[in-house]
Amino acid sequence: MATEVVSVRVPLRGTGHNLRAIKVVLHREMLRFLNDRTRMASMLVQPVLWLFIMGTGLGTLVQGSIPGVDFRTFMYPGMISMTVIMTAMFSAGSIVWDREFGFLREMLVAPVGRGAIVIGKCLGGAVVATGQGVIILALAGLVGVPYDPVLMLTxxxxxxxxxxxxxxxxxxxxxxxxxxxxxxxxxxxxxMPMMFLSGAMFPLAGLPSWLHVLTTINPLTYAVDPMRQAVFGHLDVTPEVNAMLNPGVHWFGWQVPVALELGMVALVGAAFLGVAIAQFRRTD
Structure with a gap:
């Protein structure tokens, strides 16, 4: 009796398969985050503590030198950044969990490009972290930041x-x-050092030269400063207070435009994305 051979057809890799893989990985990241209420709460506790407790305490020390501005208003963009960065970091760390429990190997043997898995992961982490940051946006009015639609979208x-x-x-x-x-x-x-050197918790004006150099070469500085520029652009403060709390980033006396700062952040993100894809292609 002849044995019947059943052919197995493996789908070819293509753009459609890769796009579906990106969607699946992104969707999985969102479901994983939404189902983990403890993680959602823990990621919010630290920024809220810094904003309302540390910000209030420090504000009593400097209120005489920044008339008309709540110090928590200054700290608000930095706390948004802290929330987003911590959540994004945990999203990236879930790759290690996937490796330990074997799910990563199942993804890597799927008939899709490994670059699609990395892109889906990064997009998923970005969406989750942004969603977490929206909760901090909702607290804007409590620290003197207006609920301006343009500001919120920015x-x-x-x-x-x-x-x-x-x-x-x-x-x-x-x-x-x-x-x-x-x-x-x-x-x-x-x-953590990058977060502390980004100007999230202290103004960038009047720093010692060594500290100014460190903040200038810190990539996170160019993520925090555009948020602060956006917030202070919608506040009614004196030029002196604005120069003290929102001086911007300067290279040899030249203030770096917000568009260039955002372009640098995007360029760094694209570079790390390329490195991550290369790393995954060499992963066993």
Missing amino acids: LLGEMFLAAFTITAFGTTFAARMKNMQSFFGMMQMAI
């Missing part, structure tokens, strides 16, 4: 760009990490 776009870049940055490292402890140790060592 901050939303800038949050998404920052979140995408941080997720791509984290994905680059997560592609080679074997456990969560190593990943988050590396991320804390990299992200």
Whole structure:
């Protein structure tokens, strides 16, 4: 009796398959985040504490030197950035969980380009982090920031760009990490100094020369400053207070335009995305 051979057809890789893979990975990231209420709450606690407790405490010390401005208003763009960055970092770290539980291997053997998996991951992390940042946007009125539609849309776009870049940055490292402890140790060592040197918690005006250099070469500075420029552009403050709290980023006395800052963040994000894709193509 002849044995019947059943042919198995593996679908060819193509643009359609890759687009569906991006959609599936993005959708999975959103479902994973929405189903983890503890993670949602924990990601909000730290920025809210910094904004309403630390901001109020520091505000009592400097209120005489910044008349008409609540110091929490100054800190608000930085707290948006902190929320987005921390959420994006955790989204990138989920790759390490997927590797430990074997789900990553299942994705890598799928008949889709590995670049599609990375893009879906970065887009998913950016969408999740931006959604988390929307909650901080809802608190704007409590710290003296107006609910202006143009301002809200501007901050939303800038949050998404920052979140995408941080997720791509984290994905680059997560592609080679074997456990969560190593990943988050590396991320804390990299992200926390960058966060503190971005001007999220203190003005960039009047800094010592060494600290000014560090803030200038810090990529996160160019993600935080456009948000602060957008917020202060919708506030009625004196030129002196604006120069103190919102001086912008300067290169040898020249103020860097917001468009160039956003372009630099996008360029860094694209570079890390390319590195992450290359890392995944070498992943076993």
